[in-house]
Amino acid sequence: MEIFQVTNGRLGFLSKRFTTILVICFIALPVLVMAVMMSTNSKFDISSILGVEVQNATALDVDSKPTTTSIPDDKLNDTQAHVFGRGSDPEYEYSQPTSTPDDKQLSKTLASSSSGGSVSENDTSQSTSIHNVNLLNGTFASRFGERPGSRNDSSESTSMANDKLLDGLSPPGFDERSCLSKYGSVLYRKISSHKPSPFLLSKLRNYENLHKRCGPYTEPYNRTLKILKSGHVGSTTMCKYVVWRPDNGLGNRMVSIASSFLYALLTNRVLLLDHGTDMADLFCEPFPNTSWLLPMDFPLRNQFRNSELRYAHSLGGMLEKDRKNLLMGSTPPYLYLTIKKRDYDLDKEIFYCDKNQALLGKIPWLILLSEQYFAPSFFLIPSFKNEATKLFPEKETVFHHLGRYLFNPSNQVWKQLITRFYDANLANADERIGLQLRVFHANAGQIQTVVDQLLACTLKKKLLPEIDTRNSVASSSNNWTSTKAILITSLYPEFYKNLSNRYLVHPSLTGEVFGVYQPSHEGYQHRGDNKHNMKAWAEIYLLSLCDVLVTSAWSTFGYVAQSLGGLKPWILHKPGHGVYLPCKRATSMEPCFHYPFSYDCKSKNKVDAGSLVPYIRQCEDRELGIKLFDDEQS
Ligand SMILES: *[C@@H]1O[C@H](CO)[C@@H](O)[C@H](O)[C@H]1NC(C)=O
Ligand SMILES: *[C@@H]1O[C@H](CO)[C@@H](O)[C@H](O)[C@H]1NC(C)=O
Ligand SMILES: *[C@@H]1O[C@H](CO)[C@@H](O)[C@H](O)[C@H]1NC(C)=O
Ligand SMILES: *[C@@H]1O[C@H](CO)[C@@H](O)[C@H](O)[C@H]1NC(C)=O
Ligand SMILES: *[C@@H]1O[C@H](CO)[C@@H](O)[C@H](O)[C@H]1NC(C)=O
Ligand SMILES: *[C@@H]1O[C@H](CO)[C@@H](O)[C@H](O)[C@H]1NC(C)=O
Ligand SMILES: *[C@@H]1O[C@H](CO)[C@@H](O)[C@H](O)[C@H]1NC(C)=O
Ligand SMILES: *[C@@H]1O[C@H](CO)[C@@H](O)[C@H](O)[C@H]1NC(C)=O
Ligand SMILES: *[C@@H]1O[C@H](CO)[C@@H](O)[C@H](O)[C@H]1NC(C)=O
Numbered sequence: 001m002e003i004f005q006v007t008n009g010r011l012g013f014l015s016k017r018f019t020t021i022l023v024i025c026f027i028a029l030p031v032l033v034m035a036v037m038m039s040t041n042s043k044f045d046i047s048s049i050l051g052v053e054v055q056n057a058t059a060l061d062v063d064s065k066p067t068t069t070s071i072p073d074d075k076l077n078d079t080q081a082h083v084f085g086r087g088s089d090p091e092y093e094y095s096q097p098t099s100t101p102d103d104k105q106l107s108k109t110l111a112s113s114s115s116g117g118s119v120s121e122n123d124t125s126q127s128t129s130i131h132n133v134n135l136l137n138g139t140f141a142s143r144f145g146e147r148p149g150s151r152n153d154s155s156e157s158t159s160m161a162n163d164k165l166l167d168g169l170s171p172p173g174f175d176e177r178s179c180l181s182k183y184g185s186v187l188y189r190k191i192s193s194h195k196p197s198p199f200l201l202s203k204l205r206n207y208e209n210l211h212k213r214c215g216p217y218t219e220p221y222n223r224t225l226k227i228l229k230s231g232h233v234g235s236t237t238m239c240k241y242v243v244w245r246p247d248n249g250l251g252n253r254m255v256s257i258a259s260s261f262l263y264a265l266l267t268n269r270v271l272l273l274d275h276g277t278d279m280a281d282l283f284c285e286p287f288p289n290t291s292w293l294l295p296m297d298f299p300l301r302n303q304f305r306n307s308e309l310r311y312a313h314s315l316g317g318m319l320e321k322d323r324k325n326l327l328m329g330s331t332p333p334y335l336y337l338t339i340k341k342r343d344y345d346l347d348k349e350i351f352y353c354d355k356n357q358a359l360l361g362k363i364p365w366l367i368l369l370s371e372q373y374f375a376p377s378f379f380l381i382p383s384f385k386n387e388a389t390k391l392f393p394e395k396e397t398v399f400h401h402l403g404r405y406l407f408n409p410s411n412q413v414w415k416q417l418i419t420r421f422y423d424a425n426l427a428n429a430d431e432r433i434g435l436q437l438r439v440f441h442a443n444a445g446q447i448q449t450v451v452d453q454l455l456a457c458t459l460k461k462k463l464l465p466e467i468d469t470r471n472s473v474a475s476s477s478n479n480w481t482s483t484k485a486i487l488i489t490s491l492y493p494e495f496y497k498n499l500s501n502r503y504l505v506h507p508s509l510t511g512e513v514f515g516v517y518q519p520s521h522e523g524y525q526h527r528g529d530n531k532h533n534m535k536a537w538a539e540i541y542l543l544s545l546c547d548v549l550v551t552s553a554w555s556t557f558g559y560v561a562q563s564l565g566g567l568k569p570w571i572l573h574k575p576g577h578g579v580y581l582p583c584k585r586a587t588s589m590e591p592c593f594h595y596p597f598s599y600d601c602k603s604k605n606k607v608d609a610g611s612l613v614p615y616i617r618q619c620e621d622r623e624l625g626i627k628l629f630d631d632e633q634s
Contacts, residue, residue, distance in 0.1 A: 163191050168201045169405045171208055171288050179284035181414040185404075188422060188545050192404075192566050194397045199390050203265055204405065208287050214239030214270045215290035224333075224364050228299055233331040233364060240364050242269045243294055245304065246276055247340065248371035250536045251556030253279070255373035255591045258402045262375050263368075265391070266384045267361060274304065278530045282537050284408040300334060300367065310336045315360075316346030334365035339374055341595040353601035354382045373559070373591040375399070376616055376628050380609065395615045395628040396588040399563035407564070409541055410534075417538035422545060425517045429485035433463060434546030436558040437490040440574065447494050449575050454495065454550065457570060457583035463548055464499075467506040481511035487546060488518040489539045489557075540564075550583065553621035559591035571621045584620055588629040592619035596626045 163186045165172060176183050214220045220239040227233055244260045246253050257273065264271040272294040273279075285291055294301075303309045311317040314336040337360075338347045350356045360366065375398050378384040392398050409418055426432050437454065439446050458464040464486075486503070488495050496518040503514035519539055540557060543549060544565035551558030553574040562569045568586040600607040610618045610626040619625035 166404055167192070167195050169196055169204070169401060171205065174288055178411075179408050180411050181409040181418070182284060184414065184419070185408070188419070189565065190547075192400070194394055194400055194566060196397075196401045197391060197393055200392065200401060203391060207265055210239075210268065211270050211287045211292070212290045214241075215287075216272070216293070216295045225299060227333050227364060231333055233333050233362070238364060240267070240269045240361075241272055241366065242267075243272050243274060243298075243300075243365065243367045245274045245367065245369045246279060247369055249556070250282075250533050251540070251558075251560050252371040254403070254407060254540075254560050255375075255399065255556050256370045258399055258406060259370065259373055259375040260368055261402055261406060262378060262388070262398065266378060266387055267357075269366070274298075274301075278533055280530050281410045281412055282530075282533055283406070284410055286406045286408065300365070304367075310338075314338060314347055315350045315356075320346070331359075331362045333363070334367060335360070335363050337366050337368045339368065339370040339372055341372065348597055349599050349601075352377055352381060352597040352599070355601070357381065357383050372595055373399070373556070373593045374596075375402075376590075376593045376626055377597065377609075379616060379628065380612055392628075394630060396590045396630050398628060399559070399591055400566055400589060403560065403564050407560075409537060413534050413538050413541075417535060418541050421519060421538070421542060425515065426485045426487060426542070426545070428483065429515060430482040431484045431548065432487060432546040433458075433484060434487045434543040434549045434561065435489070435495065436543055436549065436551040436555065436561060436569075437488065437492075437495050437572075438552035438555050438557070439490075439492060442492070446575070447492055450552075450572065451494055451498050453572055453575070453582045455498070457550060457572060460582060461570060461585075463550065463570065464503075465508040465510040465512060467502050468509050469506055471507055472505055480507075480513040483513045483515070485515045485517060487542060488516065489520075489543060490518065491520075493518070554592075554594070556591065562586070563589050563591060574621065586620050588620075588627055590628045592622055592625040592627045594619075594622060594625045596624075 164170070164183050166186075170182055174182065212218075224238055224241070227238070242260055242264050244257055247256070257271075261271050263269070271292060273292055274294045285293075303313075313332070313334065318332065318335065337351060339351060351360070378388045379395070389395070392401070435454065437450060439450050455464075459466065486499055488499070490496075496516060499514075500516040503516060508514065519542070520535070536557070540561045541564070543558070543561035544567070546565065546567070549558070549562055549565070549567045549569035550572065551562060551569040552572050558569060558571075561567075566589060568589050570583045570585055572583045573581050596609040598606050598609060610616060615629050615631050616626050617629055619627045
């Protein structure tokens with residue numbers, strides 16, 4: 001225990017706020033910080049260096065059994081919780097967790113000392129339940145008080161209930177314990193100023209009923225499977241499906257799931273995910289009393305990896321071979337549809353051309369592979385345009401609403417990674433600044449370029465202050481005006497090194513005190529691993545809880561964070577592309593559709609998809625991409 005000292009120095013304000021919940025406050029003075037940093041050299045175990053407060057409550061105790069999980073606890077244990085590995089690139093960036101002896105010591109001590117806390121061990125939901133008023137005295141209360149747009153502690157439970165259901169996005173009557181994040185998010189995220197349209201809400205409720213009626217192993221589902229086998233599509237009243245298949249990194253997958261869900265909404269299809277093994281346990285089931293996971297015994301699964309079969313049953317492949325048959329009305333029971341950045345151009349042409357949507361509409365099973373955010377295309381395809389604009393009168397909120405509706409962290413990700421890291425590191429800051437830093441073609445020179453760019457951007461736009469190089473933080477203690485937390489997500493330690501050297505050693509000229517945190521910096525990428533995806537998801541979510549975001553161009557990882565958080569990030573310019581500006585403010589929080597169609601169905605000429613309607617224009621970070629903007633701004 002001697003390594004844990006509760007000090008009431010510079011961070012003494014913390015202990016005032018943490019009455020029963022906070023018990024161990026582990027603080028290192030700046031000088032010590034430097035000493036430890038020097039001695040550990042490249043091994044930056046941030047949580048053990050920077051003074052992490054650890055809560056006593058069993059809510060943060062990984063030993064308590066999550067209510068819904070199929071992963072053994074030892075797969076994701078204490079040592080990893082504070083410093084979970086992984087980087088910022090949306091594409092294949094996964095990494096091993098790091099831990100130092102200090103960290104292990106910390107978790108061991110915690111594990112043995114934290115039982116019998118004030119929060120019931122047996123009901124994990126209490127820790128995030130907003131009905132439990134006592135808990136609001138701790139971190140949560142202080143956070144509410146300081147956040148713009150937050151309500152008074154005494155505010156009515158009706159408004160809380162409203163917020164809790166995200167203005168109606170979340171269906172009522174859900175078992176809260178099965179998805180703590182769904183209702184707990186209100187305690188962590190600012191209330192959105194963007195309200196979903198009543199039409200969207202009613203569409204979602206109808207969709208939920210449809211999904212429940214047609215979901216896996218229901219009678220209609222079983223019936224359509226028979227059609228798959230018989231090959232004969234008769235009745236038009238049966239349930240229809242879109243099966244989403246994974247491709248590329250987590251950010252790409254999430255934007256493509258959201259796009260597929262919008263397609264399902266617009267075509268009255270049921271969305272089922274082939275989540276594979278590396279996406280298990282990331283998200284809660286979004287639809288009540290049913291599942292969005294494609295059953296393992298789905299008959300076409302054995303075809304999924306056979307590209308010849310896939311092509312033979314693809315839109316393009318079938319049309320080439322069998323145009324007449326298709327048009328004569330012998331509807332195939334299933335079809336593969338590929339909407340990727342390259343290849344399958346015929347699929348894309350067909351998909352985006354209105355006349356073919358009628359044909360697609362008859363096919364019971366569409367099996368869709370995409371890594372793109374193709375949602376904006378529905379605002380251009382004539383047969384969907386009206387309904388899409390009615391669902392989203394505020395056009396830049398498509399992912400903001402659908403993402404918050406669909407992507408709620410699983411209990412395991414929520415408790416062991418997100419809330420744990422947030423409570424320990426970010427909760428008490430007056431402002432959280434999230435930096436999502438991707439380095440293209442990483443080498444020392446490129447990394448340095450991005451470090452320069454980051455500083456140029458954050459100083460120029462006054463996101464971060466200048467420092468007082470003549471003084472050290474130690475000499476000006478107790479003279480701060482506010483506290484800020486800088487959350488860095490990157491594969492590389494250079495950003496952390498630079499910013500912590502700046503702000504932990506020298507006081508800022510504005511009198512703000514900084515904490516600098518980076519959950520991981522692994523330098524290389526992993527793929528296909530559920531655990532790493534969980535950490536990636538936690539980092540995306542933590543970024544989305546920040547007040548200010550700086551992101552890298554072309555990054556779906558950043559897009560998901562900004563849209564979930566309702567934030568317009570400062571986007572770092574991609575080095576080597578056009579005019580040199582360090583960064584630029586996004587004017588829409590929507591993700592960018594990187595590879596939109598460029599084919600005019602009527603004239604069969606090339607067309608610029610960013611010039612057809614005022615609310616779809618070139619992305620801020622990519623000339624070839626398009627995204628949705630609000631009408632008002634056009
Ligand atoms: C934590 O997980 C790591 C890697 O999975 C494992 O080596 C270690 O033994 C685990 N520690 C505990 C306390 O379970
Ligand atoms: C945790 O909190 C409880 C109740 O406040 C207290 O009795 C217990 O000693 C605390 N545990 C530690 C390790 O301080
Ligand atoms: C768990 O909850 C049940 C019912 O809510 C209660 O009877 C029991 O004492 C609790 N167990 C612990 C260890 O708190
Ligand atoms: C929370 O605050 C209320 C009123 O201020 C007080 O009665 C209660 O004891 C506090 N609870 C905790 C756990 O500090
Ligand atoms: C909070 O309460 C105070 C006093 O009760 C009131 O003046 C203030 O307007 C309230 N703030 C909000 C956001 O409701
Ligand atoms: C889900 O099922 C449970 C038990 O059957 C029921 O109590 C609950 O109301 C249902 N929820 C919804 C949203 O249908
Ligand atoms: C659908 O088929 C599965 C087996 O494939 C069966 O377990 C289930 O009961 C069937 N559902 C209905 C409603 O008959
Ligand atoms: C504390 O801040 C005030 C105003 O920001 C400044 O005038 C004063 O010199 C500072 N004191 C120390 C010890 O830095
Ligand atoms: C941080 O990077 C800037 C720009 O490259 C450089 O001027 C500065 O010396 C670096 N600071 C530290 C502490 O590494």
